[in-house]
Amino acid sequence: MNFLNAITLIGNYLFIPGLTYGCQLALGALGVTLIYAILRYSNFAHGETMAFGTMVTIFATWGLQKLGVSLGPLPTALIAMPVGILMTVVLCLVSDRVVYRYHRKQRSDPVIFLIASIGVMFLYNGLIRFVIGPDDQIFTDGERFIITAREFKTLTGLKEGLAFKTTQGITIVVTAVIVAALFWFLNKTRTGKSMRAYSDNEDLALLSGINPDRVVMVAWILTAALATIAGTLYGLDKSFKPFTYLQILLPIFAAAIVGGIGSPVGAIAGGFVIAFSEVAVTFAYRKFVSYLAPESWQPDGLLQLLSTDYKFAVSFSILVIVLLVRPTGIFRGRSI
Amino acid sequence: MSHTLRKILMFGLVAIGFIAVGQLQSWPLSLTILNLCLISAIMSLGVNIQWGYAGLLNVGVMGFAALGGLAGVLVSTQPVPAAWAAGGSGLGLAFLVALVTIGAICWCYFKLGPVVRTLPIIIIGLVGFFAYRYFFDPAVSAIEAVDPATSGNLGGLGMPIILSWLVGGLFAAAAAWAVGKVSLGLRSDYLAIATLGISEIIIAMLKNEDWLTRGVKNMSGLPRPVPYEVDIQKSEYFIKLAEDWGVSIIDLSSILVKLAYAGLFAAVLLILLWLCERALKSPWGRMMRAIRDNETAAEAMGKNVTGRHLQVFILGSAVIGIAGAMLTTLDGQFTPASYQPLRFTFLIWVMVIVGGSGNNWGAILGGFVIWFFWVEAEPVGLWLMDVITSGMADTSPLREHLLKSAAHMRPITMGVVLLLVLRFTPRGLLPETKR
Structure with missing residues (x-):
């Protein structure tokens, strides 16, 4: 019984949050990695792109709520998301046309692209704060829980509850669908294949008649969609605050690099590695140990490796270890 | 247009801007902006050393500036003897354990083979971490329990705050050494992301380690290197001067204090600028440009590219650290949340x-x-x-x-x-x- 309680505890506080957070990071890292694979620079504006997509989705959600449209137990944001994706695609394509295309034609150094993306980041940042303000926005509606802790307790008779929030369930399902669709697109369709060819060897791809403008455009569309979905899921699960989207940039980059930057599979793996280690290292194991250990061994501390304020340190340490041991990342992305 | 003429013209325009603010808004405001401009100029000089000389992408300026600010607090505030008595020895032991652990890990990393070393490193790391926490946690709670409303930290050395400008540079240089060792020699984006990470960690540390700088409870009322307005307002000489010039003593005192700061900052800026110009004109500067413009060619000429990069990264970060300490000096307070x-x-x-x-x-x-x-x-x-x-x-x-x-x-x-x-x-x- 104690053993089951301990497992439930871990599931409730470690596995489910880790899985959800991992999905959100994986979607974010996929966007970063796609831009890296096609345009060959680290896009610092990605966090703000996520925030922008979420912001538009929030406005669309509010609009739908005013009209009385709802999805019943599911959050309205799910049907508002296409609007957010559309606007973010427009924003990304306009930014590419106005900013990045010039540098691409000039064949600028990747670092120049990176600095340009910092400029774009400033711009988006101001735009978002200008429109929606810097404060918290909550836009979750519908049923809050798929299963509450109390329901679980009465169902199983265990002392520990297992709460499963609707937003967590949605995050996991949506991520699975999106990732499957993305891989189908990259591996099966003509456009997807041409993108992979372009990422592998630009010159060879150009020689075979692949249109680079089209590849870049599709890359931006995919990135914008991924960013909006990742941002909205993150916003639904936690809450929308523009500043957090700047902060989430570090774990996202860490996930992309840990998995191997430029490799989509790596981005997903990296996202889960970062998320689970963040949650596992900042988890207080006291109760877990108290279930498993005999009476006399009860710990008196919290048994927490690091306080949650240091969660950045976790993604950073993993990043450093990977850079030291295997600079190309787990899945051998583009090397140095 | 020649470079000198362009330079004079541009700085002339800036001067006109300050005069305009002084006339249209107010002179104290103009001087406030000037002081922060001087500090910003030093920070950007530091980034220029890294980016302009060597093409290194440092996205962690915030962290290095905050380390400078930390130096401001640690150098200038008065020590809290009760806190030292309560937790000083425990903290010392904890850091000793940390040092030994890191040393042992380094020894394993460099002396053992690539596969053999993994297990000992993990074991040493875990044991060291728990031993560190064993000493660290009680010491910290003891320190933070000492008079938490006003101090709750160890305090500083009680030395003149100007000294912290140097110490801030050293702190930032030490952090830069650690980051540079890990991420230099890899692709340029990696340095960017590594510095982004270290700066976030530094800020998280400053916000949460209450025993060090009181965390988000902030440190205010740091000693100043220049006189206080109140003292100037009491001085006979300045009261008379204000009457002669027909300005209020309050305005005069605030302008004088700000001018004093501006003088100090300008002196630092000019010294650094002189050093930087000398460095760029020297063979060292020529080598840095060669490395920046073509790493492969420079390496073929026998230049140690990674070594030079590390050097220039440390130098630039030190300059940023100096500026960070100066900023804390100017503010008279240290607020980690403002970074x-x-x-x-x-x-x-x-x-x-x-x-x-x-x-x-x-x-x-x-x-x-x-x-x-x-x-x-x-x-x-x-x-x-x-x-x-x-x-x-x-x-x-x-x-x-x-x-x-x-x-x-x-x-x-x-x-x-x-x-x-x-x-x-x-x-x-x-x-x-x-x-």
Whole structure:
């Protein structure tokens, strides 16, 4: 019984949050990695792109709520998301046309692209704060829980509850669908294949008649969609605050690099590695140990490796270890 | 237009800007902006050393500046003997354990083979971590329990705060050494992301380690290197001077204090500028340019590229640390929550790019111009919004929203400026001179 309680505890506080957070990071890292694979620079504006997509989705959600449209137990944001994706695609394509295309034609150094993306980041940042303000926005509606802790307790008779929030369930399902669709697109369709060819060897791809403008455009569309979905899921699960989207940039980059930057599979793996280690290292194991250990061994501390304020340190340490041991990342992305 | 003429013209325009603010708004405000401009100029000089000389991408300026600020606190505040008595020895033991652990891990890493070393490193790391926490946790709670309302930390050394400028540079240099060792020699983006990470960690540490700097409870009332306004206002000499000049003693005292700060900061800036110019003209500067422009060729000529990069990264970070300590000195307080990446990292980058990377004068000009715009963008943005919305009714929610959001014009303006400069004058306002 104690053993089951301990497992439930871990599931409730470690596995489910880790899985959800991992999905959100994986979607974010996929966007970063796609831009890296096609345009060959680290896009610092990605966090703000996520925030922008979420912001538009929030406005669309509010609009739908005013009209009385709802999805019943599911959050309205799910049907508002296409609007957010559309606007973010427009924003990304306009930014590419106005900013990045010039540098691409000039064949600028990747670092120049990176600095340009910092400029774009400033711009988006101001735009978002200008429109929606810097404060918290909550836009979750519908049923809050798929299963509450109390329901679980009465169902199983265990002392520990297992709460499963609707937003967590949605995050996991949506991520699975999106990732499957993305891989189908990259591996099966003509456009997807041409993108992979372009990422592998630009010159060879150009020689075979692949249109680079089209590849870049599709890359931006995919990135914008991924960013909006990742941002909205993150916003639904936690809450929308523009500043957090700047902060989430570090774990996202860490996930992309840990998995191997430029490799989509790596981005997903990296996202889960970062998320689970963040949650596992900042988890207080006291109760877990108290279930498993005999009476006399009860710990008196919290048994927490690091306080949650240091969660950045976790993604950073993993990043450093990977850079030291295997600079190309787990899945051998583009090397140095 | 020759470079010298361009330089004089640009700095002349900046001077006119300060005079305009002084006349139109107020002189103390103009001097406040000037002081922060001087500090920003030093920070951007530091970034220019890294980016302009060597092409290194440091996105952790905020962290190095905050370390400088930490030095300001640790050097200048009075020690708290009770806290030292309560937890000093425990803390010392904890750090000793940490040092031994790191030493042992390094020994394993360098002395054992690539596969054999993994297990011992993990074991040593875990054991060391728990031993460290065993000493660290009780010591910290003991320290933080000492008079938590006013101190709750160990305090500093009680030395003149000017000394912290040097110490801040050393702190930042030490952090830069650690980051550089790990991420230099890899692709340039990796350094960017590693520095981004270390800066976030430094800020998280400063916010949460209450025993060090009281965390988010802030440290205020740091001692000053210049006289206090109140003392000037009491002095017979200055009261008479104010009467003779026909200004109020309050204005005069505030202007004098700010001028004193400006003098100190300008002295530091000029010394650093002189050193930087000398460095760029020397064979060392020539080598740095060679490495920046063609790493492979420089390496083929026998230059140690990674070694030089590490050196220049440490130097630049030290300059940023100095500026960070100066900022804390000027503020008279240390507030970890005020360190925002947009303001302390990315804004400095805009300064360097706009001013002219690779040119020390350009970096300084960028520091002045961008900080000036950053401060003035808000009143100008507000005024602009007021004009645009003047046709609307006073109670219109759109007008209200636009006026309230005018402050967010700042990042938009900075983004636009950066993108325009990158596109149309990628070499900046004062381009690097061909030597």
